[in-house]
Amino acid sequence: MRFLIIVCLIPIIACSNQAEDKRSTNEATAFDTTTVIKEGQKITQAAFSTLSSNLQQAIAEGGVKNALQFCSIRAMPLTDSLSAHYNVELRRASHQPRNPKNQADSLEVATIQKYLVQIKKEESLEPVTIAHGDKINYHAPIRIPGQLCLNCHGRPGQDISKADLKTIQELYPNDQATGFEMGELRGIWSVQFSQSYVDSLAKTL
Known part of the structure; x- marks a missing residue:
């Protein structure tokens, strides 16, 4: 598996290698990519398990409408609790967010755009590690x-019922997260380590 290390310098994003001159104290130093990826996978797998189990329970108790209401109220607090547990900044980021708080930032957008290009080329999508500032x-x-x-995220009138679409519009007036198809990129997991x-x-090690 090939992993990409992108070292981002403010205000210019540039690629770097270990032969680089000494960094200032407010920049991240060299790190082991494999170790960071393993830790990131552990945290995001725990987050996925927590969110999906709660979501499935919400569906079992009250269908898609209940699941939508659950997501609007509980998804962010659950994610925040995992951030606190692992002492990291964890979130789901998207180029087409449902919750505006999940709008991808410029660093996350760059990764999303990279993945979208790879999907068009039918390439496999691998985790990415990025040193940015001191993170x-x-x-x-x-x-x-x-x-x-x-x-909840498919095509209105085909995958999403009229009633469920109404619920989405009531809960998320600025929703951008419909119209997806199977296998499409919904967004990314984003974990920031100190x-x-x-x-x-x-x-x-």
Whole structure:
């Protein structure tokens, strides 16, 4: 598996290598990509498991409408609780967000655009690690895996019922997250580690 390290310098984003001159104290230092990716995968898998199990329970208790209401109220707090548990900044970011708080920032948009190009080329999507300022970022793709997701994110009138579309519009007046098809990129997992967190991982090797 090939992993990409992008070292981002403010205000210019540029690629760097380990032969680079000494960094200033407010920039992330060299890190082990494989270790960061493993930690990112562990955290995002825990987040996926937590969110999906709660979502499935909401559907079982009250159908798609109940799931939509659950997401509008509980998805962000659950994600925030995992951020606090792991002492990282964890979120789901999208170029077509449902919740405006999940709008991808410029760094996340760059990764999303990269993934979209790879999908067109039918290439596999791999996690990305990015050093930006004094933080290490982990990004991984979120794709539409099945019909369950299309009930809320698919095509209105075909995958999404009229009643459920009305609920979406009531809960999210500025929704951009419909019209997706199976396998399309919904967004990315975004995990931001502090340098001290990454340094502590290195000590466990």
